Amino acid sequence: MLGTTGAGELRPDELAPYAPEIFGIWNSACSELRPKQQEGGSVEWQLEDDYRSPRAVGELVLDVLGYIPGDDAGEHLREALTLADPRLKAFAILSLLRRGEHVEPAQIEDVAASLEMRMIFWRQLGKIGRQSLMPSRWAHPAMLAASDLCNWAAHPNELGVPPEEVEIMAEIPVQSEHGEPQEVYLFRFREYPKPWEPGEGWMAGIAGPTILPGVPSRNGTP
Secondary structure, three states: OOOOOOOOOOOHHHHHHHHHHHHHHHHHHHHHHHHHOOOOOOOHHHHOHHHHHHHHHHHHHHHHHOOOOOHHHHHHHHHHOOOOOHHHHHHHHHHHHHOOOOOOHHHHHHHHOOOOOHHHHHHHHHHOOOHHHOOOOOOOHHHHHHHHHHHHHOOOOOOOOOOOEEEEEEEEEEEOOOOOEEEEEEEEEEOOOEOOEOOOOOEEEEEOOOOOOOOOOEEEOO
């Protein structure tokens, strides 16, 4: 897999000859994605089957655009910032930062506020040495742990989609393997109801620095 989320870095000179084709792929994906954007409220629209496929393509292309030289790539990335989907915004922002371009704090806030994207964004900012751009309230360990729990729950072996709600219930003090004080966080969360089933109701999960990333424990609750 290519890009910042893959095993290796791409070189601009390798990609430059393919820029027109890559721009075309983005334009095609964007034409499918833009009419489906919804501002505020529920994010269920992001989970629809006819949206998830072009979204996956758009995410990958936006990642790759960060390695293509020239103004045209930057224009496509800024076009992505006009979309409501925080996942697409996140990869556009990361690519713009990788190109050395400025991104408005309000755009970063939109992504950091996303439960689904917060931890992914935080980790990717760390890879390019820009975690200082993360708004402090969203960089709090409890906020990052809630996002980590969300990403675990969205795994195909679990709920398969991000949960509708995640609420912190308690902080649990623990010690790291080096004896340092830390906290893990107890959350309750629930999934979106589906037309063919009402959902599982509230479930419990634990996430935090001493839990393996993406593998919190969980059990059903009333």
